[in-house]
Amino acid sequence: MSSTRPPLTRKGADRLRAELEQLKGPKRQELINAVAEARAHGDLKENAEYHAARELHGFNEGRINELEAALSNSEVIDTERLNPGKKIVFGAIVDLVDLDSDAEVTYTIVGDIEADIKQNLIAVSSPIARALIGKMEGDEFEFKAPNGLRNYEITGVRYS
Structure with missing residues (x-):
């Protein structure tokens, strides 16, 4: 096992890839739609629904980045x-x-x-x-x- 790359089990890598696929596909689209729908409600300064949807979208993108980095930097151990x-x-x-x-x-x-x-x-x-x-x-x-x-x-x- 390389000491410079964090270890990851094969099962763990598979679970993380499945989560990443879900976040990049259906979840991302759902959040984009929620932001667009909330934006359509008008004044963005006082639109709590819009700000909440944007925040959730940001969390989703952050998790995608975290998973992509972990999967590319880890050493998968079978x-x-x-x-x-x-x-x-x-x-x-x-x-x-x-x-x-x-x-x-x-x-x-x-x-x-x-x-x-x-x-x-x-x-x-x-x-x-x-x-x-x-x-x-x-x-x-x-x-x-x-x-x-x-x-x-x-x-x-x-x-x-």
Whole structure:
């Protein structure tokens, strides 16, 4: 993995490309139409609908730029082709047990732009991912979480 280009999983790149396609196609057209419709309502200085539509259009264009830059600057890693065994590297799907509460959680270590904690996709640059990299199934480790020190056991490591 090149150290100068941020990593991105193949699945993450595919999701970002699909989002980009949606934003550049149907979403962009929808927002252009909304701006045009609001503009037709007259005085632009006091037209809140127009200003809101322009703002949404600007956010959409900003996200398009962000995705295009991320996709062109990232190194896409096909995690299905990795063969690190049970060692945790970028792209690993890691099953953990919190030794203090017996709570189980599964994280996938992904590129920064594709991270989404709600889907248990953690950024490779995050503190927990950095604590996991290089460890193996069966290892136990301490992690300083925002709510205090946690003790985990790695119960599974896989790649897909």
